[in-house]
Amino acid sequence: MSQIKSPHPLIACIPLVVLIGLLAIVITLFGSDSLSGGSQIALIMGMAVCVLISMAYYHVPWSAFEKQFARTMGGIFITLLILLTVGMLSGSWMVSGVVPSLIYYGIKILSPQFFLVSACAICALVSLLSGSSWTTIATIGVALLGIGQALGISEAWTAGAIISGAYFGDKMSPLSDTTILASSAVRVDIFEHIRYMMHTTVPTISITLLIFLVAGLGHGGSGELHVEEFTQGLTSTFNISAWTLLVPVLTGVLIAKKVPSAIVLFASSIAAGITALVLQPHLLSEIAADTSLSTPAALTKGLAITFYGSTAIQTGSEALNDLVSTGGMAGMLNTIWLIICAMCFGAAMVASGMIQSITGVIVSWIRTRFSLVSSTVATGLLMNIATGDQFISIVLSADMFRGVYEREGYEPRLLSRTTEDAVTVTSVLVPWNTCGMTQATVLGVPTLVYLPYCFFNILSPLMTMLVAALGWKIKRNKPEEKAVVDEEVQRSNQ
Numbered sequence: 383m384s385q386i387k388s389p390h391p392l393i394a395c396i397p398l399v400v401l402i403g404l405l406a407i408v409i410t411l412f413g414s415d416s417l418s419g420g421s422q423i424a425l426i427m428g429m430a431v432c433v434l435i436s437m438a439y440y441h442v443p444w445s446a447f448e449k450q451f452a453r454t455m456g457g458i459f460i461t462l463l464i465l466l467t468v469g470m471l472s473g474s475w476m477v478s479g480v481v482p483s484l485i486y487y488g489i490k491i492l493s494p495q496f497f498l499v500s501a502c503a504i505c506a507l508v509s510l511l512s513g514s515s516w517t518t519i520a521t522i523g524v525a526l527l528g529i530g531q532a533l534g535i536s537e538a539w540t541a542g543a544i545i546s547g548a549y550f551g552d553k554m555s556p557l558s559d560t561t562i563l564a565s566s567a568v569r570v571d572i573f574e575h576i577r578y579m580m581h582t583t584v585p586t587i588s589i590t591l592l593i594f595l596v597a598g599l600g601h602g603g604s605g606e607l608h609v610e611e612f613t614q615g616l617t618s619t620f621n622i623s624a625w626t627l628l629v630p631v632l633t634g635v636l637i638a639k640k641v642p643s644a645i646v647l648f649a650s651s652i653a654a655g656i657t658a659l660v661l662q663p664h665l666l667s668e669i670a671a672d673t674s675l676s677t678p679a680a681l682t683k684g685l686a687i688t689f690y691g692s693t694a695i696q697t698g699s700e701a702l703n704d705l706v707s708t709g710g711m712a713g714m715l716n717t718i719w720l721i722i723c724a725m726c727f728g729a730a731m732v733a734s735g736m737i738q739s740i741t742g743v744i745v746s747w748i749r750t751r752f753s754l755v756s757s758t759v760a761t762g763l764l765m766n767i768a769t770g771d772q773f774i775s776i777v778l779s780a781d782m783f784r785g786v787y788e789r790e791g792y793e794p795r796l797l798s799r800t801t802e803d804a805v806t807v808t809s810v811l812v813p814w815n816t817c818g819m820t821q822a823t824v825l826g827v828p829t830l831v832y833l834p835y836c837f838f839n840i841l842s843p844l845m846t847m848l849v850a851a852l853g854w855k856i857k858r859n860k861p862e863e864k865a866v867v868d869e870e871v872q873r874s875n876q
Contacts, residue, residue: 389440391743394736396435398768401428401727405814409830418716421814425723425770429730436734450733454725458771460644461816462718467647468520468824469714473688474654475521476708477669477695479662480629482620484525485532486613494533498594501526501540502547502838506587509551513558514643515810515817518548520824521630521650527825532612541827542835543594549807550587550838554579560772560806567780568798575802578795581855582803586845590838615697619706621661629653655685669693717823721816724770731768732778740764741782751858754790755800755850758783759843762804771816772809776801791859803846807839 404427408420436442475481492500504526509518523544530540552558556572565575616622633650641649658666659681666684667677675683687693690711697703731737741764744757761782765775779801787797809817813829822829833840850856 389436389734389736389739391739393435393439394731394734394739397428397432397727397731397736398740400431401425404428409813416813422720422723425720425727425814429723429727432727432730432734432736436730436736440734442734447730447733450729451726454729454732454774455722458721458725458773458816461771462721464516464644464647465714465718465721465820466711467644467651468516468820469709469711470651470689471520471647471654472524472713472824473691473693473708473710474651474658475524475629476706477662477665477688477693478629478654478658479620479622479626480654480657481525481528482616482706483622483624483626484522484630485528486616486622488525488529489532489612492529492533494535495598496595497530497533497535498539498543498598499591501530502543502591502594505544505547506550507547509548510555513552513555513561513637515545515548515552516820516824517637517643517647518551519544519821520647521633523548523825527827528612537825537827538831539597539835541821541825541832542837544825545810545821545832545836546587546590546594546838549810549836550583550590553802553806553842554583560776561802563773564776564780564798564802564806567777568784568794568801570795570798575795575798578855579799579802582799582842582845582849586838586841589841593837611699612702615699615702619695619697620665623661626657626661629657651689655689658685658688665695668695714823717819720814720819721770724814724816724819728769728771728774732774737765737768737778738782740768741778745782745786748786748790751792751853751856752847752851754783754786754792755796756847758797758800759804759847762801763808763843766805766809766812766815770812770814772805775805775809779805793857796856800846800850803842807842811836811839 401424404424405416405421408416408424412418412420433444433447436447437444505518505523508522509515526544527537527540531537553561554576555561556576561576562572565572629650632653633646636646636649663677663681666681666688668684669687670680670684672680672683688708688710692710692713693708695703695706697706741761744761744764748754748757758779762775762779765778766772769775769778780797783797784794787794809815810821811829811833812818813822818829822832825832
């Protein structure tokens, strides 16, 4: 049996080049419909190129790919389950009147001038308390998007504010799975990890809030017509009631009790479903669209469709119709399909050794503290692009650089912070990454449309490189201390 050779870095780049080229063609041809099949084909073709090169020229057995596929798919099962429950929640929160009520009260309270900075701050707080950017965006984020539309704010700006705040909270929360993963992957205490991240994250979110404040103050107040149109449409279609707000309160209580995200989303969906039966029975009957059924049967059918299928509620306003329409669990299937294809591509790149080959070149360029941190940032971005999943990217980045940081005498918390600054917050900027796909689907705003306005996500990796260049709060072991560390590392590896 011939020995498996490590792929040359230039060869390892071929699948990535093919993928990026195909995605460019798909986006050109299909535009906003590129997630409905074209992007999936591009990912599968990129995977096929990777497998073909690896098996034909580097003698990587198919069994190696099968094993990696199995490991990768097993790791994203909970992600797919959460996506289905997010679809269920989006439909039930809308039809029950939860989101319409939040929009109605929100446009009465928030002004156009301070909306963007308020949206960012609100999402930051909710995400910090919940530890989940996905839950924040799927609930409060959707309501804020509707408020922004009513106030005449660009949906791209609003989505950028929502995502910026949500990913700040996700990154800084001790309840966040990515925060826990980044700290544990580098063996750093989670609270030490969070405290150290404040040196880069606080300046970044401060700049972000300032940008949204200035942008909001420049708003000319052109949303008065939309406000009137939306409030009339909401009150004539939904039973707007403060009682609907008990559902988000219940959701907040479950989050505070650290109930797993999938259970929180499911329980919140059921609570919203019960609310719909009590407060919006006329909408459930309209959704059922079957006059032959008795009232209980029609309500049951309407509720089931709300959970799993698409709903198109007529409000008398075309803009509001688009906002309150939902896709339910079925609306998430394109995203799930895309995630599976993205995971296949990432798994093939890992099994073939191509990812390791590319990052090996990056590591070889390291000469200074700045180049070390910059290389970590570049690798994290590459992982998000190549593997399509932030969890895989965090683990791979930590594994590849842990030994380098130890060898150079830098604290592990520098690696855990840089990994979060580079991976967690940028995952949502990649159209075929699980985060990018999910948030584009939930908000109904394409990734490339909201990307320029996600200032926190864009500035975070730049800030971590700036802090590295300045050397602020970055410690390095002295030669004698480094020798002790090297000896301890060798003992731990034995």
